[in-house]
Amino acid sequence: xxxxxxxxxxxxxxxxxxxxxxxxxxxxxxxxxxxxxxxxxxxxxxxxxxxxxxxxxxxxxxxxxxxxxxxxxxxxxxxxxxxxxxxxxxxxxxxxxxxxxxxxxxxxxxxxxxxxxxxxxxx
Numbered sequence: 001x002x003x004x005x006x007x008x009x010x011x012x013x014x015x016x017x018x019x020x021x022x023x024x025x026x027x028x029x030x031x032x033x034x035x036x037x038x039x040x041x042x043x044x045x046x047x048x049x050x051x052x053x054x055x056x057x058x059x060x061x062x063x064x065x066x067x068x069x070x071x072x073x074x075x076x077x078x079x080x081x082x083x084x085x086x087x088x089x090x091x092x093x094x095x096x097x098x099x100x101x102x103x104x105x106x107x108x109x110x111x112x113x114x115x116x117x118x119x120x121x122x123x
Contacts, residue, residue, distance in 0.1 A: 032068045033075075035095065073109045076102070080114055081121050087114045 031041045041064070042052045056064045076094040079085040085093070091102035107113050112120070 029071075032064075032071060038064050069105065070109065073106055076106065076114075077110065077117065080117060087118075090114065 028041075028045065031044055036044070038049055038052065042049045045052065053064055056062060056067055060067050062070070072094040076090040079090040079093060080087070087103070088099055091099045094102065096102035096105070103113055110117065
C-alpha cells in the first residue's frame with residue numbers, strides 16, 4: 001500500500017514577521033533610518049517587498065514608506081523641541097534635501113509648521 005504525503009506549509013524561522021517586537025525593533029528599525037529603498041530593506045531582511053508591505057499594512061495600517069516618513073518626522077519633532085535644533089538641521093537630519101518639502105510634510109503630519117511648534121514650546 002502506498003502512503004500519501006501531506007504537504008506542510010513551509011515557515012521560515014528567519015522571517016522577521018515571526019520575530020518578537022524587540023527583535024523587530026533591533027533589526028528592522030535601523031534599516032528604515034538609512035537611505036535604503038524598500039527593495040534593499042526587504043533583501044537585507046530576507047523577504048520579498050510584497051511580504052514586507054503586507055506586514056506593515058497589517059501591523060501599522062500604513063505602507064513601509066509612510067512608516068519611514070512618520071518615524072523621520074517624529075525624530076525631527078524631537079530634535080526641534082528637545083534638542084533645540086534649527087528647522088534646517090532637523091530637516092537635514094531627517095533626510096530632507098529641501099526645507100520647503102520638510103515643512104510641507106511636517107505640517108501634513110502634525111497639523112502645525114515647525115515654526116509654529118517652536119513658538120508653542122518657547123521658554
